[in-house]
Amino acid sequence: MKNRRAPLIHAFLLMLIALTAILPVGGAHADDLQAMMQDDKQWVMPAKNYANTRFSNLKQINAANAGQLRLAWSFSLGSDHGQEAAPIVVGDTLYVVGAYPNELFALDAVTGDLKWKYSPRVDPSSQGEACCDVVNRGEVYDNGKIFYNTLDDHTVAVDARTGKEVWATKLGDISRGMTLTMAPIAVKGKILVGNSGGEMGIRGWVTAVDENTGKIAWRAYNVGPDKDVLIGPRFHPYYKSAQGKDLGVTTWPPGRWQIGGAPVWGWLSYDPQTNLVFYGTGNPGPWNNNQREGDNKWSTTIFARDADTGEAVWADQLNPHDLYDYDEINENVLIDLPINGQMKHVLVHPGRDGFMFVIDRETGQIYSADKYDTQNSMSSFDIKTGRPVMVPALTPLPGKNVTGICPASPGAKDWQPVAWSPVTHLLYIPHQHLCMDYKASEVGYIAGTPYVGATVNMYAGPGGYRGEFAAWDLTKRKKVWAIHENFPVWTGTMATAGNIAVYGTLDRWFKVVDARNGKLLYKFHGPSGFIGQPITYQGKDGNQYIALLSGVGGWVGALANAEIDPRVRNGALGYTGAVNDLPAYTSGGSSLLVFALPPGKANAQQ
Amino acid sequence: MDNFHRIVAIIAAAIVIVVAVALALIVMPGSSPKPHQRLANGYSGIIPAGALLRVPVTGVYPGGVPAGLNPNMQNPLANDPDAAQRGMKDFDAFNCSGCHAANGGGGMGPSLSNDRWIYRSSPANIYLSIVQGRAAGMPAWGAMLPDRTVWELVAYIQSISQKPGRNFGDTTSLSPPSPGYEQVPAGQIQTTTPWKYTEPMPANGAKPGG
Numbered sequence: 001m002k003n004r005r006a007p008l009i010h011a012f013l014l015m016l017i018a019l020t021a022i023l024p025v026g027g028a029h030a031d032d033l034q035a036m037m038q039d040d041k042q043w044v045m046p047a048k049n050y051a052n053t054r055f056s057n058l059k060q061i062n063a064a065n066a067g068q069l070r071l072a073w074s075f076s077l078g079s080d081h082g083q084e085a086a087p088i089v090v091g092d093t094l095y096v097v098g099a100y101p102n103e104l105f106a107l108d109a110v111t112g113d114l115k116w117k118y119s120p121r122v123d124p125s126s127q128g129e130a131c132c133d134v135v136n137r138g139e140v141y142d143n144g145k146i147f148y149n150t151l152d153d154h155t156v157a158v159d160a161r162t163g164k165e166v167w168a169t170k171l172g173d174i175s176r177g178m179t180l181t182m183a184p185i186a187v188k189g190k191i192l193v194g195n196s197g198g199e200m201g202i203r204g205w206v207t208a209v210d211e212n213t214g215k216i217a218w219r220a221y222n223v224g225p226d227k228d229v230l231i232g233p234r235f236h237p238y239y240k241s242a243q244g245k246d247l248g249v250t251t252w253p254p255g256r257w258q259i260g261g262a263p264v265w266g267w268l269s270y271d272p273q274t275n276l277v278f279y280g281t282g283n284p285g286p287w288n289n290n291q292r293e294g295d296n297k298w299s300t301t302i303f304a305r306d307a308d309t310g311e312a313v314w315a316d317q318l319n320p321h322d323l324y325d326y327d328e329i330n331e332n333v334l335i336d337l338p339i340n341g342q343m344k345h346v347l348v349h350p351g352r353d354g355f356m357f358v359i360d361r362e363t364g365q366i367y368s369a370d371k372y373d374t375q376n377s378m379s380s381f382d383i384k385t386g387r388p389v390m391v392p393a394l395t396p397l398p399g400k401n402v403t404g405i406c407p408a409s410p411g412a413k414d415w416q417p418v419a420w421s422p423v424t425h426l427l428y429i430p431h432q433h434l435c436m437d438y439k440a441s442e443v444g445y446i447a448g449t450p451y452v453g454a455t456v457n458m459y460a461g462p463g464g465y466r467g468e469f470a471a472w473d474l475t476k477r478k479k480v481w482a483i484h485e486n487f488p489v490w491t492g493t494m495a496t497a498g499n500i501a502v503y504g505t506l507d508r509w510f511k512v513v514d515a516r517n518g519k520l521l522y523k524f525h526g527p528s529g530f531i532g533q534p535i536t537y538q539g540k541d542g543n544q545y546i547a548l549l550s551g552v553g554g555w556v557g558a559l560a561n562a563e564i565d566p567r568v569r570n571g572a573l574g575y576t577g578a579v580n581d582l583p584a585y586t587s588g589g590s591s592l593l594v595f596a597l598p599p600g601k602a603n604a605q606q
Numbered sequence: 607m608d609n610f611h612r613i614v615a616i617i618a619a620a621i622v623i624v625v626a627v628a629l630a631l632i633v634m635p636g637s638s639p640k641p642h643q644r645l646a647n648g649y650s651g652i653i654p655a656g657a658l659l660r661v662p663v664t665g666v667y668p669g670g671v672p673a674g675l676n677p678n679m680q681n682p683l684a685n686d687p688d689a690a691q692r693g694m695k696d697f698d699a700f701n702c703s704g705c706h707a708a709n710g711g712g713g714m715g716p717s718l719s720n721d722r723w724i725y726r727s728s729p730a731n732i733y734l735s736i737v738q739g740r741a742a743g744m745p746a747w748g749a750m751l752p753d754r755t756v757w758e759l760v761a762y763i764q765s766i767s768q769k770p771g772r773n774f775g776d777t778t779s780l781s782p783p784s785p786g787y788e789q790v791p792a793g794q795i796q797t798t799t800p801w802k803y804t805e806p807m808p809a810n811g812a813k814p815g816g
Contacts, residue, residue, distance in 0.1 A: 128743010
């Protein structure tokens with residue numbers, strides 16, 4: 001009996017397995033987001049993957065043929081504010097969100113035809129609450145929906161196929177100075193969102209929103225008592241100065257943590273092995289350090305948190321009692337590196353303060369912190385105590401104009417994210433090279449208005465160049481090559497197995513360089529300065545495409561698209577003086593540019 | 607009561623009244639009514655409300671004539687030589703410098719240092735922008751600022767904004783460098799007339815003075 005039935009049962013089981021593989025079973029079938037991140041034909045989140053490597057294995061465009069690239073098509077988003085987003089590509093569709101008013105566009109990834117656009121009713125008053133242009137850093141896909149944030153504090157979910165709104169949840173209040181500008185991530189059915197407003201005395205947090213219902217699942221504050229910061233029995237910080245009860249209260253003057261800043265307007269990464277989310281927090285409020293004695297935890301801190309509950313597992317505060325607005329919201333790239341002969345699971349964090357941090361992502365132990373650009377505001381970083389060694393002569397005292405501080409407030413590198421190539425083993429760093437004069441002054445807190453207390457004047461750093469695209473060797477712990485640019489390089493970057501790296505400049509150049517040595521392979525003069533994040537994908541026509549938004553703005557470039565007087569150096573929180581010639585190079589714009597090899601060259605192998 | 611005691615009683619009563627009035631003036635800042643009382647009594651600023659209502663925000667009038675409108679209302683503090691100085695302190699105290707930058711260079715909010723105006727440039731237009739707020743994010747300061755403070759701010763803004771030039775338009779170029787000049791940075795000098803202190807604009811974002 002058994003012998004006759006077994007083959008039939010086997011056949012039946014095989015048929016079932018085959019069916020579940022090929023039939024989409026309504027909403028119950030969850031996308032395997034991690035598999036989609038590995039599929040280089042797609043690019044489903046701005047950072048490419050949970051590890052934030054921004055690296056693609058595509059090789060069709062490579063160092064040998066990149067010189068033949070040409071513009072395949074372009075698309076205008078219709079609103080001339082700074083365009084910092086990364087587009088994403090899911091299947092056949094490219095999605096891109098614009099700066100305020102935060103319209104979301106769905107385009108055919110091959111032809112550029114518009115499929116639909118979603119136009120939220122974003123409150124125009126939110127424009128006056130954003131410190132650094134009305135930017136948006138991008139959207140994310142999961143389970144048939146596109147998720148992104150609007151300037152006026154909504155997180156929205158839109159059906160990826162039809163563009164219809166699924167839910168829109170308001171997470172904060174612009175009248176208290178809060179906005180949303182960051183690109184969220186999707187982890188195990190939750191959308192993780194961080195807030196903006198460190199210049200406005202907001203209270204920073206990360207909020208997890210259920211991706212199906214839009215309801216808040218958990219919220220972890222970055223300042224305040226342990227119960228709000230979700231510091232509990234799982235919290236085991238490596239360094240002594242992070243150990244103690246309610247440090248998010250006691251390291252501030254009484255009550256000041258309530259307007260203490262520590263926003264999360266940068267990048268989140270995720271390690272599925274340990275189920276930990278990593279992110280850094282921004283500056284404490286106000287900028288004037290003399291009004292907030294103490295370490296001001298947990299500003300400028302890298303957190304490791306449980307993705308399901310938000311509970312803190314470890315925390316490293318990189319700039320205790322921040323003096324210069326050195327937010328630490330920059331990306332944390334998750335890779336494995338040899339440390340003292342042993343392979344370790346680390347995160348690489350290019351610090352705003354100018355140190356390249358390599359940190360054990362299980363414990364928070366800092367293995368190294370090397371200066372990657374001109375920096376005199378700290379003499380060194382002590383990896384035993386986990387604290388920088390400051391320079392007393394450069395402390396901003398009330399009313400004292402301290403000169404020659406490097407790096408300037410935007411840091412050695414700001415939000416613009418690096419890329420890591422496992423082929424070249426190099427980290428590609430787009431960044432600026434600026435110093436500043438800084439004068440602190442007393443400021444009063446008025447909800448909905450800036451809580452800063454500083455007059456800043458920035459200018460080019462030593463050597464006279466204001467920006468750089470550099471390649472850093474994490475094993476040798478040094479820069480191996482660098483391209484100087486006239487202006488800060490404010491775009492993100494990406495690298496591929498074809499040995500190319502891509503970035504754009506404020507003076508309108510889209511550039512593709514050889515990832516091994518920095519040789520310029522291709523450049524294109526775009527319609528407006530570039531501050532977006534490049535991506536690459538393969539269309540269903542078999543061609544590889546590279547996409548980058550053009551549209552100058554952001555903290556660095558707002559004076560080229562807005563009513564800012566280039567003759568007053570202290571404008572734009574001090575950035576104006578460093579780029580007061582930018583309006584002679586570009587005006588505002590909002591175009592998506594998509595490049596490919598010419599027809600017929602598409603199949604050329606390296 | 608005999609005369610002596612009557613005089614003492616009168617003096618004592620007078621002292622009590624004077625102290626009570628003084629306490630009232632000290633404990634209640636200024637002599638203005640509480641906010642909810644102000645609303646109940648209506649507007650009580652320097653310029654009559656009806657006149658302010660007639661200040662246009664545009665130069666386009668049906669029929670081409672601003673009949674009954676008040677396009678050129680002046681600052682009631684125009685003859686107060688210290689108004690701009692006080693306004694400069696108000697500009698920091700109320701975080702105007704946070705959005706508009708020192709000397710009105712602009713940033714989160716538009717520049718107040720140049721001669722371009724979105725809502726017209728007369729003192730009353732500036733006053734109304736402050737009191738009413740504006741759609742792209744200017745808060746409605748009428749909820750917080752006393753009327754005199756607003757006119758002080760107007761005096762300061764009038765003082766820091768560049769007077770309109772002779773040209774119809776402005777040129778921005780690299781060669782020759784245009785505008786080619788900048789204000790001395792606010793970290794070095796605090797003044798209500800920053801346009802009196804200019805220096806050449808260094809090329810390529812270099813530090814002024816080398």
